[in-house]
Amino acid sequence: MQERRVxxxxxxxxxxxxxxxxxxxxxxxxxxLSIAHRLPFFDGTLDIVHSMHLLSHWIPDVILEFALFDIYRVLRPGGLFWLDHFYCLGGQMNTTYVPMFDRIGFNKVRWNALRKLDRGIKMNEWYLSALLEKPMT
Structure with a gap:
């Protein structure tokens, strides 16, 4: 990365x-940083934000939405948010999190939701991995 000035x-x-x-x-x-702090970057300055295993259902909805809006804020138009291994319960996926991502305004480039099977199928737990794009306008 250093060789490419990244x-x-x-x-x-x-x-x-x-x-x-x-x-x-x-x-x-x-x-x-804690999850409740704003990212220390100016608006529209980052090309990619990647979150792995951090953002999940354990974060209260209000704080999670704040964090997602902050990620949206620091991304350049056309910037990507790679959400990796977002963990939630099956009932929360469509009732809470999909509407939350839609409210923020991300475009879905890639969206993979798979069942989490390490504790059995009865738990109805899911992992979401998504590549989301901030619109150009």
């Missing part, structure tokens, strides 16, 4: 490990 900024959870040191040693810019 700057990667990443955050990690603080689990009493040297995660930010590990990130920095690979040439990336580490940050430690």
């Amino acid at each position: 700057t990667v900024v990443t955050t990690s959870m603080n689990f009493d490990g040297p995660f930010n040191s590990f990130i920095a040693s690979r040439g990336l810019v580490p940050m430690h």
Whole structure:
């Protein structure tokens, strides 16, 4: 990435490990943020935002929607939000989260919802992986 003049900024959870040191040693810019804070970037400055295993149903709906609007805010027009391994219960997918993504205004480039099977089929748990685009206008 450095050879192509790409700057990667990443955050990690603080689990009493040297995660930010590990990130920095690979040439990336580490940050430690809580989910309730705004992203420290100007409006329309990022091309890609990637979230893996962080955004899920455990976050209260109001805070999750705030975080998604903030991601939308920092993306350039045409920018991509890669939501990876978003975990939720089956009933929440269509009643809560799909309308939330639609309200924010993302275009769905890729949308894969698959059943989470590690605790059995009776749990009705789902993973969503999606590639969402901020519209050009």
